[in-house]
Amino acid sequence: MKELQSYTRDYQKEMGWEINSDNYAKSRESLLNNYLLLTTEVAEVAEELRRAFNLTQSNIQEGMDEEEAFAIAKERIKQDIGKELADCLAYLLKFYNYFDLDLEDSFYEKMVEVRLRKNKDL
Template sequence: MKELQKFAKGYHEEMNWEINKDNYERTRASLLNNYMLLTTEVAEVAEELRKAFNLTNSHISKGKDEKAAFNLAKESIKEDLGKEFADCLAYIIKMANYFEIDLEESFYSKMDEVKNRKNKDVGLVR
């Protein structure tokens, strides 16, 4: 993750896509704009999942068994879904870099926190 963050920092600088740091108002607007772009990309992930479910149902209606139908659907969206995940990751990394957050450290710390919770949800679909 550290390498991704380092790459993204240079890439955003090269493309002139950094969070604006001129003053509070411009920084605020830049952060909000990037957050909105992130939520748009998350919606595009949902759209790819919707495509997979619709394709699965279409294959099932044509006689394929459920598992085979879903595997075909997953394969058909895999490339586009990967691109949408990459877009999401790019915006998350951009904002993390602005706030000087080490995402790798934050990720492992959060996973330890969740693992050690006293009030864990057990058996829920996640």
């Protein structure tokens, strides 16, 4: 994960896609803009899921077994949903880099916190 975060930091700098840190106003605008872009990418993941469910339902209506229909639908969206998830990850990494957070440390710390929760409804 550290390599991915470092790669992303360099890539975003090279492309001029870093979150602006010149001053509060520019940072605020850039953070909000990137947050909106992240939520757009998350919505595109939802669209791919909807597409898979619609494809599954269509195949079921044509007489296909439910499990087979869903397996085919998952395969059909695999490449596109992978791209959308990669877009989400890129925006998340941008936030990690802006706030100078270590993705790997944050992830593992959070997983320990979740494991120790009394209410583990997920």
